[in-house]
Amino acid sequence: MxxxxxxxxxxxxxxxxxxxxxxxxxxxxxxxxxxxxxxxxxxxxGLVGQVIRQLDMRGLYQACGGEAGPPRPVPGWMFSAMPMSFVEVADNPMHALMLxxxxxxxxxxxxxxxxxxxxxxxxxxxxxxxxxxxxxxxxxxxxxxxxxxxxxxxxxxxxxxxxxxxxxxxxPGSTSDTVSRVAHVKLPDDLRAEDGTYVIPGYGPLPFGHTRLGNGGLIAAQFQPGRLLLGTIEFGRTDGVGDVPMTIGELRESARRVIGVDVPIEAPTGPGPHALRRIDGQNSRxxxxxxxxxxxxxxxxxxxxxxxxxxxxxxxxxxxxxxxxxxxxxxxxxxxxxxxxxxxxxxxxxxxxxxxxxxxxxxxxAPGPEIDALRQLFGELMELPAVREHMAHLLAGSDVRYPVGDSHPLSGYLAPELSLDDGTRLAELLHRARPVLLDLSGGGFAASAGAWADRVDLVTGGSADTSVAALLVRPDGYVAWATDSPDGLGLPEALARWFGPA
Ligand SMILES: Cc1cc2nc3c(=O)[nH]c(=O)nc-3n(C[C@H](O)[C@H](O)[C@H](O)COP(=O)(O)OP(=O)(O)OC[C@H]3O[C@@H](n4cnc5c(N)ncnc54)[C@H](O)[C@@H]3O)c2cc1C
Incomplete structure (x- = not known):
């Protein structure tokens, strides 16, 4: 043993x-x-949401395919095949990385x-x-x-x-009555338009991402050259196919039911492994x-x-x-x-x-007139700036506020993207996964934090990006305590609460 x-x-x-x-x-x-x-x-x-900022806090953002500098938000995202624009959302939190x-x-x-x-x-x-x-x-x-x-x-x-x-x-949870199928496929080259999209005879261009149709959903995406990912979602049916392996023919039949015409799907060429998956009943548990x-x-x-x-x-x-x-x-x-x-x-x-x-x-x-109506209502709500902001934070996971025991507006949230006057980013200070007390008041907090110096990195400096006087950031990047005044009230309690006694 x-x-x-x-x-x-x-x-x-x-x-x-x-x-x-x-x-x-x-x-x-x-x-x-x-x-x-x-x-x-x-x-x-791919990766979607706030985790991309957390990967940046570990120095992994560029390794995962991000560009130089801090992660930049994407202008919008999809919700159940409805496009949403986050361009006007203040401090747009939505990030995405293909990986x-x-x-x-x-x-x-x-x-x-x-x-x-x-x-x-x-x-x-x-x-x-x-x-x-x-x-x-x-x-x-x-x-x-x-x-x-x-x-x-x-x-x-x-x-x-x-x-x-x-x-x-x-x-506990539920299992939906959906059957989803997805596979890497090949479509005949002559269905390819000049802009690279595939045009299905009798249907039209295959749009990127999820599309809702009268009989279910269609998924089409080409994340890698030469590997078209095609999928369907059908409602209210379980085929009873059990453990029988999925086939390209089965996907072709499903695509015909969903879009109403034959999609001449063939098995993919090129190196695998290729996706070929059926989910008969989606678990949410x-x-x-x-x-x-x-x-x-x-x-x-x-x-x-x-x-x-x-x-x-x-x-x-x-x-x-x-x-x-x-x-x-x-x-x-x-x-x-x-x-x-x-x-x-x-x-x-x-x-x-x-x-x-x-x-x-x-x-x-799901299909049906009730859902048509709900989608219309949802689309109207999405025109409201407050709803867009709510959705952006929900989908990014940045509406998460942990009950950290401090009432400063930043406390409990992932620390904001900010740089010190010498150009160092807060995200870089977290690469070692140690807690950071960021003192932006000129060094006034060093004395109260000294007894935790073995566990907490004290960093002093100035920053034009924020008006806070100090921030205590946990190793996961969440703000445990913050203050706008130089008195440091509550700092020893926050240090003890998260990192143990002095
Ligand atoms: C088709 C598909 C598309 C997806 N697309 C996305 C996407 O675009 N973005 C996204 O964020 N997520 C996506 N997901 C979800 C994502 O893939 C999962 O959330 C992720 O794999 C979960 O990671 P995990 O480490 O928790 O578990 P897993 O990836 O399942 O890893 C579990 C590991 O445990 C091992 N294991 C199991 N049992 C034992 C045992 N008894 N002893 C030892 N080892 C064991 C397994 O071999 C495996 O390596 C997708 C999932 C699927 C199926």
Whole structure:
């Protein structure tokens, strides 16, 4: 039996991100994945929302394909196939980055390796027994079975999480009556117009993204050259096809039902693997708790929902960044009472909001005159500036305000993008995943923060981007405390609340 502080089951994007966060804080977990190597199965095509700013706070934004400088917002997004403009939203929070999930995993595997994390491919979790001091993890590998005694176990083992099920953690929610099909396909070259779009005889150009039609939804996107992704969503039907593998012919039949004409879909050419997937009934489910003793749920193990609009990694990677510094503080013995419980109390409500908006998007894709009317009403509401602002923050996940115990208007939110007079960006100060006390008042806060100097980086300077006198920023980038006056009232309490006694 080997003893380990933290075992993470699952080397998907969320498990790997957590591993990197822990390692930055000086705790090196063991990561187990039953796959022999990282998979190149196509899943997410991009990152959407506030997580892009958090990746910037770790120096990962450019590595993920971002341009030089701070992340720039996108002018709009889609909600259930309805375009929304965020151009006039003040401090538009919506960001998007095209990034294939296997590439993200590849980046995180390399980063975890650089940070000294022990990632064991081909080591699957076969069982879990909670113990008084943590959990015993039964592992199966090609070298034979073995047990790991973990003080903390993180289940990042995906939507069908064996660990969540073994612990009997409820996963309440709903399963829709939709059947979604998606595949990489080839269409005949002579259907291609000069601007690169495909024109389907009897239907017209295939629009990018989701389109709602009388009989369901159509999805078309070309995220990579030569790889057209085509999909359908049909309502009120389960084909009873069970585990029969999806075929290109099945997608072609479905596309014919949805758009009313034949779409001459062929199997894709070029190197794979290619997407070919049917989801018969979309689950929208969330674990009833993200923490059971010393076992924590992360990412898809904690929540599953529709991929429409791409909220999955925004949610899961931010779970990881929220959990990392708290779990590391527990392991190192510096965590104040109750810190680890705030992972559940802060992140579960965020998951509930994603569930709410993704279910709404699915509902608004359904056929029928009632939904036509709802979409018209929704479109009218979207003309109102306050509604656009609300939607931008909902979809970006930036409406999240944690109850941090401080009433300053910035407290509880992700810290704003700001630069010091010497050009250093606040995001850069967070690359090491340590808390930062940013003193913009000329050094008046150093004395009250001195007793936390081992845990909190004190940075002094000036900034033309804000009028606040000081900001205490947690390692996850959230503002724990802020003040506009130089008196520093409440700072020692905030430092103790989040980072332990002086
Ligand atoms: C078609 C599709 C398109 C999507 N598009 C987007 C998008 O555009 N944007 C977006 O944000 N999200 C998207 N998503 C959602 C996104 O892919 C998931 O949210 C993401 O994969 C969740 O990551 P995870 O690390 O939590 O779990 P997973 O990626 O499922 O990783 C879990 C890991 O655990 C391992 N594992 C499982 N069981 C065990 C075990 N017993 N022992 C050891 N290891 C185990 C698995 O091998 C796997 O490597 C999409 C999903 C799909 C299916």
């Amino acid at each position: 080997t003893e380990t502080d933290v075992v993470i089951a699952g080397a998907g994007p969320n498990g790997l991100m957590l591993a990197c966060e822990l390692a930055l804080a000086g705790v090196r977990p063991v990561v187990l994945d039953r796959l022999p190597a990282p998979t190149d199965e196509p899943k997410a095509n 294939q999930q296997p590439r993200l995993v590849e980046l995180l595997v390399a980063r975890a390796g650089d940070l000294g994390v022990d990632v064991r491919w081909g080591h699957g979790v076969a069982g879990v027994s909670p113990t008084s001091g943590g959990a015993t993890v039964a592992v199966e590998s090609s070298d034979g079975p073995y047990d790991l005694d973990a003080t903390y176990l993180v289940a990042a083992d995906g939507g069908r999480s064996l660990i969540r099920k073994s612990l009997g953690i409820d996963f 969330q674990a009833s708790t993200y923490r059971e003793g010393n076992v924590l749920l992360l990412g898809d193990a904690a929540h599953v929902h529709s991929a429409m609009g791409g909220p999955g990694l925004n949610l899961g990677l931010q779970d990881a960044v929220n959990l990392g510094w708290k779990l590391a503080a527990e392991v190192k013995g510096s965590a104040p009472d109750g810190l680890l419980d705030t992972y559940d109390s802060e992140r579960r409500p965020v998951g509930e909001r994603v569930m709410m908006q993704s279910l709404s998007q699915t509902a608004l894709m």
